[in-house]
Amino acid sequence: MAGNIGVGKSTFTTMFAERYSFKRFYEVVEQNPYLAGFYKDMKRWAFHLQVFFLSKRFAHHYGIQRSGEATIQDRSIYEDPYVFAKNLYLQGNMSENDYRCYLELFENMAQNLEVPDLLVYLRASVPTLCHRIAQRGREFERSIKREYLQQLANHYEDWVATYPGKVLTIDTDGLDFVNNPEDFASMCEQVWESLEQTTFEVPEQTELRFGLRALS
Numbered sequence: 001m002a003g004n005i006g007v008g009k010s011t012f013t014t015m016f017a018e019r020y021s022f023k024r025f026y027e028v029v030e031q032n033p034y035l036a037g038f039y040k041d042m043k044r045w046a047f048h049l050q051v052f053f054l055s056k057r058f059a060h061h062y063g064i065q066r067s068g069e070a071t072i073q074d075r076s077i078y079e080d081p082y083v084f085a086k087n088l089y090l091q092g093n094m095s096e097n098d099y100r101c102y103l104e105l106f107e108n109m110a111q112n113l114e115v116p117d118l119l120v121y122l123r124a125s126v127p128t129l130c131h132r133i134a135q136r137g138r139e140f141e142r143s144i145k146r147e148y149l150q151q152l153a154n155h156y157e158d159w160v161a162t163y164p165g166k167v168l169t170i171d172t173d174g175l176d177f178v179n180n181p182e183d184f185a186s187m188c189e190q191v192w193e194s195l196e197q198t199t200f201e202v203p204e205q206t207e208l209r210f211g212l213r214a215l216s
Contacts, residue, residue: 003122006133
């Protein structure tokens, strides 16, 4: 699952995994020792934050790859260098030396990783993102500015346009997949239709459950 802050990745990850008995991995947020400080002073904590996320996402991705289990992951490792670290560098919040070091670390890690069967990119406008961020009420996110979200959104579009694997883009403006079963069903249907076009092997239990189309 890929997408900007507040787009609904974690929520959809949970709902999809519970519906189809997928193993799930989440972005490490609450246990991140740098996140609160980062939103107060990006220049000071940018490199630390990005290395922390890179380490955790590599461990998750590599573990998923080795397990061979049907798994859904909240945010991919590729978003770090091509969206978040890139934005911090371009905005002057990460030095060139730190950015080069970070990219070299990522490139060494990426050599050991396989591209996921499917990247699901959830897209939303900045006003929608701001509304959803306010709704979830995380204290450290109160200082996130619209300009920052828009910068990330622009980098997401650039990255997804050149992503080498299979991508499903879902526009979530106007969708309420949490409270509207039809919206959730539609999103799940799109995911499965896209997976059918890949080499993904559907586990027997999942295939039976999906065959019923019991999404409501």
